Amino acid sequence: MKRTAPLSTAMAVSLAAGVLFTTGTASAGEQAGPSRAGRDVYGTKTPYAPQGGPGRYQDAPEGFVPVFTENVARHGSRAMTDSGDGDAVLAVLRTAQDHGALTGLGARLGPQVRSLLAAASALGYGNLSARGAEEHRQTALRLERRLPTLVAGIAARHESIAVETSGVPRAVASADAFTGALASGEPALAGLIKAPVTDKNLLYFHKQPQNADYQAYVKSDPQLAGVLAGIDADPRTAETAHRVVTRLFRGDFAATLSARAQLSFARSLYQLYSAAPDLSVEAPDVDLTPFLTPHDAQWFAYLDDAEEFYEKGPAFSGRTITYRMAGVLLDDLLAQAEAKAAGTNRNGAVLRFTHAEEIEPLAALMGLPGSTEPAEPGRPYAYGNNPWRGAEVSPMAANIQWDLFASTPSEGRPAGYLVRMLYNEKETAFKQSCKPVAKGSYFYELNELKHCLTHP
Incomplete structure (x- = not known):
């Protein structure tokens, strides 16, 4: 759940915020708000939609065929993690009702919130929803349609599919959900899919002891607290x-509610809305769309995006605390592809399932689209000055996929290996320091990636 009383935080760190906003305040304020009508209203809770499709993918260079695939995927759509926001909204609604102070629109909100809470409770707070399961099922089936020769090869060679x-x-x-769909789409894979194994160091690294410095950053870093307090304190938030x-x-x-109480209520309502x-x-x-105008929903989405950006994304220029910990995941992607090329990896696929706290740092570390620009000093993150959007960087079921292609070895010439990356199923270039096999190509030599994907 997001912070519900940001104004008190703003007061606690007002001096830090004042220093941060001394330079560039006007331009940051002018550009802070949402700039794209009708978009960005759900932030990182945005349900998944694939960004690529049939007919949009480049053919592999002549002589290369897919021999391996691996992914890192966020869990799909889910219930909220607890009832806190719903309880807070209902408490204010009950008081207003007791005073006969609900508008016609306000009188309609309570039943909607109670229905949402009942559905979340019945499913289990934090659990994957039916929509989330379907997001992963359809992603798996599209993978099979994209790579039919790979799927057939895995089945023919009886290669394993590892799941982490x-x-x-x-x-x-x-x-x-993902592996069940793979098996339903190609029954020959059913016996090749390994039971899931848990690897928290790889796929829940933000909570592990080795990243205590990151946990301290989120909890008490003065630069982080200052910039978020300053963003929250923008007059448009209270308005x-x-x-x-x-x-x-x-x-x-309404007049009896303090500015802090109004903001707490509105942010809780936004959490339910999203x-x-x-x-x-x-x-x-x-x-819940009638209860927040698109413009107001966009503003709260912006506030949430700012928090995500500074806590999990590119964050501050000159600091790598939010994303260097994702190096363990990038290293594993490379290691699995290298092992396959070397013949020591007997898996036909490696599938990883994780969280936004891992996807967002990995995107920043890899310089994926939307995650390349940290915020400069005195110029806080805003929609008008930075492309980072939670809905695009890490929606529900967000995924990064690497496909490994091999050429047939010939006399005196070993097999060559190329990698193609998909980000939310869209062909995506690696960062600029990585050179593709040809201008405009999305295929990269594996050895090139080994050298260009360096990280802190």
Whole structure:
């Protein structure tokens, strides 16, 4: 759950925020708000949609065929992790109702929130939803359609399919949905899929002891606290919260709520708003879109994106604390591909299922689209000055896939190996320091990646 009382935080670190905003305040303020109408309203809770499709993929260079695939995927859509935001919203609604202070719109909100909470509770807070399972099933089936010769080869060679997860139930359930679809799409794979194994150091690294410095950064770093407090303290935050409240409560009651209470209520409502689409199967009659205008939802999405950006993404220029820990995952991607090329990896595929806390740092470490620009001093993250968007970097079921292609060895010439990367199923170039096999190609020599994908 996001911070629900940011104004108190702002007061606690006002001096730090003042220093950070001394330079460039006007331009940051002018550009801080959402700039793309109708988009970015759900942030990292955005349900998954593939960004590539049939007919949009380059053919491999002549003589190369797929021999291995591996991925890193976020769990699919899920229930919110607890009832806290719903309980907070309902408490204010009950008080307003007791005072006869609900508007017509406000009177409609309570039943919607109770229905959403009931659906989440029945599913299990934090658990994978039906929509989330379907996101992974369809991703698996599209993989099979993209790489039919690889799938056939894995079956013919009786190669194993390794499955690794963080051990968190929603990640395990995502793995089960994905591999179940692989087996249904190609029954010959069923006996080749290994049972999932848990690797927290690889797929839940943000919580592990070796990353205590990162945990301290999130908890108490003054630069982080200062910039987030400054963003929260933008006058538009309080204005947006006030608009939300006055649409739901009559003026006399709304006036009794402090600015802090209004903001706390509005942010909790936004958390429910952004969680509802992920439970579209379990709660088909819930629709929270009437209770936040698109403009107001975008502002709260921006606030959430700012927090994600600074805690898990590119963050501050000159600091690598938020993403260097993802090196263990990048190293594993390379190691698995290298082992396959060397003949020591007997798997036809390695499938990994994890969380936004791992996907976002990995995207920043690899310089994937939208994750290349940290915030410069005195110029806080804003939609107008930075391309990072939670909905694009790490929506539900976000995934990074590497496909390994091999050429047939000939007399005096060993096999060559190329890698193609897909990001949310869209062909994606590696960072600029990596050179593809030809201009405009999405294929890279494996040896080139070994040298260009260096990291802190």
